Amino acid sequence: MLQYILETSVYPRQPEVLKELRNITSNHPEAVMATAPDAGQLMGMLLNLVNAKKTIEVGVFTGYSLLLTALTIPEDGKVIAIDVDRGSYEEVGLPIIKKSGVEHKIDFRESEALPVLNELLNHKSNEGGFDFAFVDADKENYWNYHERLMRLIKVGGIIVYDNTLWGGTVAKPETSTSEWRRGGRKAMLELNQKLCADQRVQISHAVLGDGITICRRLY
Numbered sequence: 001m002l003q004y005i006l007e008t009s010v011y012p013r014q015p016e017v018l019k020e021l022r023n024i025t026s027n028h029p030e031a032v033m034a035t036a037p038d039a040g041q042l043m044g045m046l047l048n049l050v051n052a053k054k055t056i057e058v059g060v061f062t063g064y065s066l067l068l069t070a071l072t073i074p075e076d077g078k079v080i081a082i083d084v085d086r087g088s089y090e091e092v093g094l095p096i097i098k099k100s101g102v103e104h105k106i107d108f109r110e111s112e113a114l115p116v117l118n119e120l121l122n123h124k125s126n127e128g129g130f131d132f133a134f135v136d137a138d139k140e141n142y143w144n145y146h147e148r149l150m151r152l153i154k155v156g157g158i159i160v161y162d163n164t165l166w167g168g169t170v171a172k173p174e175t176s177t178s179e180w181r182r183g184g185r186k187a188m189l190e191l192n193q194k195l196c197a198d199q200r201v202q203i204s205h206a207v208l209g210d211g212i213t214i215c216r217r218l219y
């Protein structure tokens with residue numbers, strides 16, 4: 001299978017990136033999108049290590065990590081995939097997902113993520129009912145997602161946070177960070193600090209892609 005490697009994660013909304021993705025996927029039906037292939041490999045391994053069957057994805061965009069997850073979990077597995085916008089997923093990712101024969105594993109929810117997570121928590125049976133979560137959306141809400149996911153993910157399950165290096169800005173002074181990155185930098189610094197102090201999880205930071213933080217729920 002041919003693999004096109006495109007860095008889409010840093011500027012996900014740039015129209016020219018979307019246009020390029022559309023061109024590639026329509027001209028090459030065998031194409032698979034990849035944002036950060038090394039991070040993707042690690043995520044695939046983590047999904048396999050916990051035998052993930054029920055998962056949650058916060059932030060879908062065109063569906064690269066969603067496709068990876070859907071291909072990795074078993075036939076009767078499920079991903080609840082949440083994004084405020086369905087357009088990029090339907091236009092770019094869904095045709096490939098259909099071709100890959102994994103659409104039946106995906107439960108796409110077009111919504112802000114917090115209300116969906118809250119609604120899941122309204123059902124007691126969902127507590128500890130998921131094996132894995134991948135969070136790759138609005139950075140300012142990561143801690144809010146963490147508090148909810150810590151109840152939804154089972155003990156021993158894994159939550160992965162993307163972009164925790166935020167372009168390397170977390171290791172630099174604010175003054176050398178461009179204006180548009182400052183909000184994300186602050187959010188990532190706060191998240192990293194809170195995760196370090198969170199006794200409920202074992203954490204590991206992988207310097208892959210834009211930095212991913214892996215949390216394993218301990219209790």
Ligand SMILES: C[S@@+](CC[C@H](N)C(=O)[O-])C[C@H]1O[C@@H](n2cnc3c(N)ncnc32)[C@H](O)[C@@H]1O
Nearest residue numbers: 059060061063064065083084112113136137138
């Ligand atoms: C970086 S992209 C996700 C990329 C995707 N995980 C991948 O690997 O291809 C971030 C996505 O998060 C979505 N998003 C941002 N804020 C959100 C929110 N509050 N709730 C749900 N989705 C949100 C955006 O619409 C965007 O599609």
